[in-house]
Amino acid sequence: MPEQQRLRIAIQKSGRLSKDSQLMFKNCGMKVNLREQRLIAHCENMPIDILRVRDDDIPGLVMDGVVDIGIVGENVLEEEMLLRSSQNEPTDIKQLCRLDFGGCRLSLAVPEDFDYISPQSLADLRIATTYPGLLKRYMDTQGIDFTGIMLTGSVEVAPRAGLADAICDLVSTGATLEANGLKEVDVIYRSKATLIQSKNPLSDENQALLNRLLLRIQGVMQAKE
Ligand code: PRT
Numbered sequence: 001m002p003e004q005q006r007l008r009i010a011i012q013k014s015g016r017l018s019k020d021s022q023l024m025f026k027n028c029g030m031k032v033n034l035r036e037q038r039l040i041a042h043c044e045n046m047p048i049d050i051l052r053v054r055d056d057d058i059p060g061l062v063m064d065g066v067v068d069i070g071i072v073g074e075n076v077l078e079e080e081m082l083l084r085s086s087q088n089e090p091t092d093i094k095q096l097c098r099l100d101f102g103g104c105r106l107s108l109a110v111p112e113d114f115d116y117i118s119p120q121s122l123a124d125l126r127i128a129t130t131y132p133g134l135l136k137r138y139m140d141t142q143g144i145d146f147t148g149i150m151l152t153g154s155v156e157v158a159p160r161a162g163l164a165d166a167i168c169d170l171v172s173t174g175a176t177l178e179a180n181g182l183k184e185v186d187v188i189y190r191s192k193a194t195l196i197q198s199k200n201p202l203s204d205e206n207q208a209l210l211n212r213l214l215l216r217i218q219g220v221m222q223a224k225e
């Protein structure tokens with residue numbers, strides 16, 4: 001009999017979602033040695049492999065069926081969906097369950113002395129962001145034209161550096177905005193980590209394994225409430 005194909009799960013290698021993702025699996029009873037700097041870690045007591053990658057790669061890996069399941073911020077997932085839709089690429093996934101970590105908001109922020117009244121105050125200005133799709137979708141609903149400045153890091157320094165008039169960035173405590181002389185003026189998207197599944201059908205064994213895992217995840221989240 002052929003060996004069962006192991007269930008493949010992608011998680012962020014290192015960053016704000018890694019520790020919570022690992023802890024969640026540990027609390028579900030999975031034994032995984034993640035100490036080594038390997039791309040793939042094998043679960044010792046279940047037929048599961050963990051792929052550790054950049055968070056930005058996770059939606060694509062799931063949509064393309066390279067992995068079966070992934071944990072990613074809804075912000076990153078939604079941005080990838082918008083990008084792929086604009087390029088007529090497949091965006092099929094199943095959202096299995098919203099998780100209880102990785103909470104943050106994508107917000108518009110302006111320099112402290114900016115006289116902000118409404119999003120209209122940003123008309124025709126330059127807005128720096130890592131999330132051009134989510135920003136454009138929001139500004140389109142408001143009917144506001146703007147110039148998007150794409151930055152993959154250090155978005156919060158863009159106004160001071162003269163690169164932009166405002167920013168659209170992730171916020172959790174707001175300390176980073178404050179430290180950079182910025183004020184949060186509008187929340188455009190609220191995000192949490194989410195568990196997503198590829199649309200490729202799983203083998204019966206892996207589907208049963210996933211069902212068991214989902215029950216445990218829900219149990220672990222309930223126990224924390
Ligand atoms: O290397 P890789 O590409 O995998 O990681 P990354 O650097 O792109 O992502 P990472 O680890 O920073 O964030 C991963 C995910 O965590 C994000 O996509 C969000 O879904 C979620 N998340 C939750 C956050 C935050 N909270 C958050 N605070 N992502 C980023 N931040 C930033 C924020 O923009 C600010 O610059 O953290 C800084 C501190 O925030 P404050 O408001 O507490 O000061």
Ligand code: ZN
Pocket residue numbers: 054055056
């Ligand atoms: Zn990233």
